[in-house]
Amino acid sequence: MRVRRDIPSFLQPLHTDEFAARPPSDETTAAVRRTRALGEDAARRLGEETFWLDRQGTAAGLIAINEQHGAEFYDVPAAAVDDREAADDALGGDEVVIDVQTHYVADRLRPATAEHTIEIYRNAMPSWWKGLDDLTSFNFAEYLRCVFLETENAVAVLSSAPGVGEHRQLYNGEMLATRVLLDELGARGRLLNHSVVDPTRLEDLSMMDRWADECRPVAWKVYTLGEVVTDSSAYSPGLTWREKMPGLWTSGWMLDDDDRGAQFLQRVDELAGRGGPRIICAHKGLSGLVDTGSPRDIGPAAAAFPDLRFVVYHSGYEIAPDEEGPYTEETADVGTNRMVSTLRDNHIGPGANVYAELGSTWFVASSRPREAAHILGKMLLAVGEDNVLWGTDSIWYGPSQSLIDSFRAFQIPLEMQEEFGYPAITDEVKDKILSRNAARLYGIDLEVARRNAENDDLVWMRGALEYYRDKGSPR
Numbered sequence: 001m002r003v004r005r006d007i008p009s010f011l012q013p014l015h016t017d018e019f020a021a022r023p024p025s026d027e028t029t030a031a032v033r034r035t036r037a038l039g040e041d042a043a044r045r046l047g048e049e050t051f052w053l054d055r056q057g058t059a060a061g062l063i064a065i066n067e068q069h070g071a072e073f074y075d076v077p078a079a080a081v082d083d084r085e086a087a088d089d090a091l092g093g094d095e096v097v098i099d100v101q102t103h104y105v106a107d108r109l110r111p112a113t114a115e116h117t118i119e120i121y122r123n124a125m126p127s128w129w130k131g132l133d134d135l136t137s138f139n140f141a142e143y144l145r146c147v148f149l150e151t152e153n154a155v156a157v158l159s160s161a162p163g164v165g166e167h168r169q170l171y172n173g174e175m176l177a178t179r180v181l182l183d184e185l186g187a188r189g190r191l192l193n194h195s196v197v198d199p200t201r202l203e204d205l206s207m208m209d210r211w212a213d214e215c216r217p218v219a220w221k222v223y224t225l226g227e228v229v230t231d232s233s234a235y236s237p238g239l240t241w242r243e244k245m246p247g248l249w250t251s252g253w254m255l256d257d258d259d260r261g262a263q264f265l266q267r268v269d270e271l272a273g274r275g276g277p278r279i280i281c282a283h284k285g286l287s288g289l290v291d292t293g294s295p296r297d298i299g300p301a302a303a304a305f306p307d308l309r310f311v312v313y314h315s316g317y318e319i320a321p322d323e324e325g326p327y328t329e330e331t332a333d334v335g336t337n338r339m340v341s342t343l344r345d346n347h348i349g350p351g352a353n354v355y356a357e358l359g360s361t362w363f364v365a366s367s368r369p370r371e372a373a374h375i376l377g378k379m380l381l382a383v384g385e386d387n388v389l390w391g392t393d394s395i396w397y398g399p400s401q402s403l404i405d406s407f408r409a410f411q412i413p414l415e416m417q418e419e420f421g422y423p424a425i426t427d428e429v430k431d432k433i434l435s436r437n438a439a440r441l442y443g444i445d446l447e448v449a450r451r452n453a454e455n456d457d458l459v460w461m462r463g464a465l466e467y468y469r470d471k472g473s474p475r
Contacts, residue, residue, distance in 0.1 A: 006052050007032060008061035009397050010366045010406060016286075016396040022319050027068040028367050034064035042082050053150075055087035056080065058402045062409055065369055073369035074409040091405035095431050096450045098155045098438040099400065100281075101313060101359035101391030104143035105169050106473040140178070140473045143395050144461050148190070150399035154435075154453035155444055157391075159194045159281065162223040164201075170473075172196060176215040177474035181467060186460035189452055192442060194221040194281060199264035200251045208267050212276035218442050219279035219311065220268060224292045226252035252292030255282065255301035255310075265305050278308050279441065285314035285335070286360060295339045299346030302354050309441065310354045311389060315339055315379055317361040323371040326420050327378055336361075336375050340382045350384025355441065358433075359391030366406050373412045377422030385423065389441070390434045404434065 004012055011032050013024055024032070039060040043051040051057050059080035066074055080087040147156050158178055160170035170178075175193040182191045195217035198204045211217065227250060255261040265280075272278035287293020295316040302310050316339040317324070324335045332341045339356065348354055356379040365372040379388050390407070392400040408430060412422050423429070439446050467474070 006048055007035060008052065008058050008402050009399075010363060010402060011035060011061050011065075012397075014363070014397050016360060016393060022321070022364065025368070031061070031064040031068045031367065034067060035061045038064060038081050053399075054084070055091045055405055056082070056084060058091060058405050059087050061402075062406055065367060069369050071369075071413045071415075073373065073411065073413065074406065075411055076409050091409055093404075093408050093430075093434070095435040096154045096439070096446045096453070097152055097404060097434050098157075098390065098442075098444065098449075099147065099151075099153050099392050099394060100157045100311070100357060100389050100438050100442075102143070102147050102156045102158055102394045103138070103160065103169060104140050104158075104395055104473075105138040106171075106174055106475070107139050107468075108473065108475070138395055140468045141465055144464055146395040146399045148187075149458065149461065151394070151401045152404065152453075153190075153400075154449045155190055155192065155438075156394075157192045157194065157218065157442075159221050160196050161283075162196055162198050162227050164198075164227070171475070172211050172215050172217070174473060174475045175217075181464060181474045182460060185463040185467075187452075187456065187464075189444075189449065190456070192218045194219050196221045196223070197264065198223070198227070198251075199260040200226070200253055205263055205267055208271060209274075209276075212271050212274075217277055219277050219281045221281045221283075222255075222264070223283045224253055224255065224297070225283065225287055225290050226250050226292065252290065254292055254297040255280075256297040256304070261297065261301065265301060265308065268308060269305055272308070279311060280308060281311040281313055281357070283313045284339070285312075285316040285318055287318065289318060296342045298339065298354060299342030299344075299348055302343075302348050302352065303346040306353055308353060311357050311441075312339060312354065313357045313359060313391070314361050315356040315358065315375065317365070317375065319364065323368050323374075324365075325371075325374055336378055340378055343382050350382065351386050352383075354383055355387045355389050355437070356383045357389045357391045359393035360396075362407060363392065363397055363403055366403070366410075369410070370416075372410065373416050373422070374420070376410075376425060377412055377416065377420060380423050380425075380429070381421070385429045385432055386437055386440075388433045389438050407434070 011028060039051060039057055042056055059076050062074035062076045063078065066072055076090050077086060080090045147153055158175050160168065160175060172195040179191045179193045193215065195211040195215045197208060197220050253260040255265065268278065268280060284295035285293060295312055298310055298312055316336045318335045327337045327340050331337050343354060361375065365375055392403055394400045410425060412425055416422055417424060435446065
């Protein structure tokens with residue numbers, strides 16, 4: 001997977017370690033051609049890389065998407081392609097951007113473990129990982145560049161996938177060490193951290209009080225799919241990616257299980273009474289339709305534990321050939337509709353204790369804007385405009401500035417609002433999603449965060465890079 005620098009990232013078939021890139025549709029392929037044509041002259045003047053990594057290149061991509069889909073999903077004037085000031089006016093903003101889902105891969109995975117991990121993925125999904133870059137693309141140095149240097153994030157939340165042994169992206173202590181390092185170097189308050197818990201391991205449940213005290217996470221991260229099978233011989237050859245996905249995971253569980261889920265939620269509730277985090281970030285969706293990747297357990301868990309807060313990473317979205325449409329009874333088991341269903345069935349309304357998060361979901365859907373409008377419209381109706389959170393799943397797609405800018409320009413067309421009852425995505429709603437909702441959930445003082453980001457001369461980043469070159473990933 002390589003992020004190209006000659007076309008906006010949201011028009012590229014990129015992916016994470018959790019899903020295969022969806023083949024581009026005819027509309028996306030045509031939008032890529034049109035984007036190149038729209039930006040040809042300006043790119044020649046400014047330089048290819050400068051243009052396509054800047055807002056003018058983003059504007060060209062969004063205009064091309066509008067043309068291919070026959071509606072003004074993105075409010076971007078034609079002048080924004082050739083005029084930087086017009087691009088800034090259309091795509092800029094003054095929100096205190098908070099990205100609630102970011103990642104990097106510890107360099108302890110290299111070289112032997114990285115090669116073994118890559119071999120596992122190649123055996124499991126050869127078409128997915130054909131031409132895979134080495135894992136240096138996702139290291140701590142790249143994290144600093146993509147999340148803080150080339151993207152206007154004021155605050156980011158560092159997370160990790162689960163796992164044990166040498167294959168895990170980041171351990172809880174490594175996430176803590178990364179946050180402490182940046183705080184000590186001068187980026188105080190700009191990075192928050194999760195602690196990952198796997199309730200199928202009793203030792204994890206017993207460690208939660210120690211992690212709460214020592215790691216000071218802002219939330220608990222759980223991955224109900226289970227963990228990836230690391231024995232490459234376990235995968236049967238000749239199967240498609242979707243056929244292999246159920247066999248990729250072991251030890252799956254659900255939040256409303258009578259044993260593992262209940263034990264975990266009770267531990268969170270108990271520790272919250274002693275100052276621990278009461279927020280649970282659950283990976284739901286992007287599962288290849290693995291049963292335990294469904295968000296159907298969110299409603300029962302949220303109803304049973306009303307004092308806890310449940311952030312649904314990816315909002316239950318799944319990669320599928322067909323675009324996700326409106327909620328209907330016939331499609332209640334599709335993608336984000338599953339989240340709508342579980343909240344309805346358990347009488348969890350807008351503004352309650354469930355939050356929808358957009359990491360990877362916005363990246364994948366933004367080039368299919370009608371699908372994006374349905375997803376955002378359904379989430380705004382289901383959880384309310386105060387409970388949708390901005391996340392990107394960085395650093396899998398490179399700097400996420402173009403995703404921020406495309407979201408700022410996005411609108412649900414009036415005809416879709418009228419037909420499906422979706423609310424308009426106003427500037428105020430966008431400010432809530434990009435900034436204020438996460439600030440309220442995580443107790444972030446927005447004025448302090450703004451001041452820290454605006455007065456930051458990035459001296460701390462140079463110190464962090466020196467640390468990384470000398471000692472590797474913080475731990």
